Amino acid sequence: MTSVLTLIETNGGGVQSLTYELLTAARQIAEATGASVEALALGSTAANAAPTLGAADAVLTIAHPALETYVPEAYLVALEAAVAARNPLAVVLAYDTIGLDLASSLANRLDRPLLAYVTRMKVADGAIEAESLVYGGKLLAVSNAALPTIVVVAPGAFAESTATRTPPVTALPAPIGLDSLRMRLVGETVPDPNAVDIAQADKIVCVGRGVKDKDNIEAARELAATLGAELAGSRPIIDNGWLPKERQVGKSGRKVKPRLYLALGVSGAPEHLEGMSGAELIVAVNTDSEAPIFETAHIGATCDILNLIPALNKRLKSGGAA
Amino acid sequence: MIASFLPGWLLIGTAFAIFLWRGARLLKPLRAALPASRFDQPGLRLKGVLRAIGLHERLLKVRYSGILHAMMLAGFVVLSTAILQAFGAALSSGFTLAPIGGDSWIALLQDIFALVVSAAVAMAIWQRFVVRPARFAGSSATDATVIYGFIAAIVVSMLLQAAFEIDAGSSASASWRPVSRLIAAALTGLGVSVVAAAASAHVTFWAHICAILGFLVYIPGSKHRHMFLAAPNIYFRSLKPKGQLPPAPPKLRQGAAAAESLLSWKDLLDVYSCTECGRCQAACPAYAAGLPLSPKQLMMTLRDHALGSQTGPLVGGAVSEETLWACTTCRACMDVCPVHIEHVPKIVAMRRSLVDEGKIAPMLQDALSSLQRTGNAMGVAPKMRARWARDLPFKIKDARKEPVDILWFVGDFASYDQRAQAATRKVATLLHTAGVDFGILYEGEQNSGNDVRRVGEDGLFEMLAQHNIDALAGCQFNRIMTTDPHSLNALAQEYPALGANYEVAHYSQVLLELIDSGRLAVKPNSGEVVTYHDPCYLGRYSGGFDAPRKLIDRAGYTLREMGRCRENSFCCGAGGGRIWADDSQMTERPSENRIREALALNDAKHFVVACPKDTVMYTAAIQALGVEDRLDVLDLADLIVIAEDVPKSAPAALRAP
16 A cells, blocks of 8 residues: 655644645645555654654654754655655655755655645645645646655645644654764754844834834833734834834844835835835825825825824724724 | 263163064964055055045045144154154263254244144044044043143143253254243243252253153053054055955855954054044944944943953954844945054955854845845846837847847846836937947846945855856947946956956946947936935045036036045945844934935935936935925936937947947
8 A cells, every 4th residue: 555654743742733734735635546544753852743644544654863853864765764764755844944955855856756835735646736835826837747746735835734643653764874874963052032023013013203202111011912913113212222123124123025014104215114014904004195105005194103003003902993 | 981871771771672672562363363465556556545644635634633643753753853853862871963953943843833832732632522523422532631631741841851951051043943842931030940940951851761761661551552554554554445345254254253263464554553533433324323333332342352461262252253243344434544554444344254054134134045046136037127128119129139239237227126127228218319339138147246245245245246257248238228226336446356357337337338339319408406416435545526417517516525535425225235134223324414414404305326226225215204395315326418410320339349
């Protein structure tokens, strides 16, 4: 019986939620081809999560000291060994750090086609027709690849599997290649948990000189909290020390692409626009109707933000009631 | 008889031997350094030396220091006769300058200039230890003190010797030495006998010799080296166009970042000649902004590194990356340096090695990859380049498709930045109104590469330059006009090194010609007060000081100059790639420093600029300072109001094609 192989990603013990999305994708291929789903767990503790991997028909493990943490070369050698042992119809990986690192190498080493950034699949007649995001998600590409193939799945495109049956665990021998790796882990750098990265924020409330006084920042901070947004500032706000440098949007600050960008009292100097014009929805409020921000904003309003901020906050808090 | 001169020969011989040995050690690194061809045009070179030293051209720009230096130098020339007399007397019996006036007018001059030198030393001490100008921060005060001590010792021992000789009755020039006579009388008054005076004359004679020799031995390890090196350093100065950087040495391509593969022998001669006077430091916008760059201290570091007292790697070691990226290449340091040190090319040479190693700040990296991808630092699509012209009521010729008189090289900021676009449209309107036959390259134009070259990315510069040269090769025009002084510099001074020679003018020059030839009638302003900022690459680099001022005058405004104007203009902080750099480490942005200077004039309502980068920098600075109600930024073109009775002349070339 043929199989579809997927990789269980763990991060310091726990299974990454992405793994369950991979299992769903793998299951789709398995059902269309009559194959089973096999989940590969690397390292001595990865198989501990087997009870949550109900969507898999079997869990394969490879244990070796080199696999205790993520080292790209070690994972690649192990994946290659697992493919050699099981000859799966498809290898399903996630489009994350590991997928980016390994998928193309693996495809190259196995001489199998690679479907990357896949959001949807149709599996029929021994081939996969996949829809992939290209140009940073601006375009959808449809491509075909005959099985066997490597499929790299875009995060969030497939639902997480929830089956809880405990699949059987089979240990595979550790390939000898793991004893002669050229790559080794030197150390880990853990990001500062208190550091903010406004570039990661979904929603941003950005204040500009229209905020006029340091004391008015607080109201904007409350509004941001109500919206579940990060608070950011334009250059003069950072210059004045009203917000820390890491919250600056613009050429000399961070470049952001949130889904919502609320520009309050920001005039929109080119250096600022350079840092935020890629946002999905830009709402600008400024007293000056000639402010250049309105050329970039999708929705604009001219009013005093000092009146707007508390009123908007109040309305949002009351769930939209006046 | 011979034996009595033996101590003299031994002493003087030993001192000269040590001096020569120390000097040779200094010059040794020069042999391993990169070549530089600085031996052409001896007449022109010599003339420069005479102007610099004979006229004290740059030295006198700081009046007090310049005067004291002139006193010191003149004193040294005159007292060299005394040194000659002393050595002559120590080495042989028959030596005398008496036949040419050694006991008469030369003696008189020596006496007078001993006083002049003493006064100069006093002035120098006063300045260094009481006035303490900021430019001395980081200079060696110990070295300076030792130098004052030696000079004072030489002068005092000479005067005392002459005085004791007068008291001993052995002076042949007593009647010509008014100062020494006064001292002699004082010594007599103190009860010095004739016998004691004779003995003391002998002692002070040797003290004088020892002071001279001590100084001689000391000089090679001191900033006073400039006494021997300033003249050759000025002689070997670059005669290339000011805005043309030396080519990247081929060795650099192999990634060697050792000092010898970055610096030429002239660079080393430069750093040896540095007198630590700090005029460069006082002029430097990066230093004023609190960035870790002082041109003076950089030269001192390079010197110490060349001499081995600073070890480890040069770039990224002795000289930090932050220091190198701080420079705006504004050239203020080079233009004030009394010994003509070339700071900017050294900084760019070291930047090149950083770029080679891929050590580039993320923001700069962004700009460079945008330039590579789109031909502009903003990363905007090339076809948007001429979008500013869309709203004009007339169509600008495409110079790629039809011949024009003036080919207008608009540049990135004037094309893309909306704060500068208004002035760009105004320039177009003025040219159109005057009936000028002009055109632009549309998307055929790319960034001139001037700042890219100064960032140290020579490969990308060559790519951009070649693109523009190829585009221009397909056009018919009489001359090029640029908006941006940085483009002006690239096209006029850098491209010739790539074999492309054009006649290039800044738009200030062209507008002035149009007004003065009567083709553009101006409705003059009522005399509002404005101030004007000289862009570095228009002023210091290209000598374009007067056309903008004349334009301001023709437009009917009253010009109130800031203290730092013309050659001393203070950079806005955008040059040399700084416009793509993070400015969060600055204590005060140079642009804001400059706006404060303009505000201090009190009566200037407009801050007039002639560079689109200045428009951007100063608009932001005025906003940052929140002084929009007191000052605004205007481009030169904004000042010109077209008179309504303009004669509609038929389009014709400014000059026959």
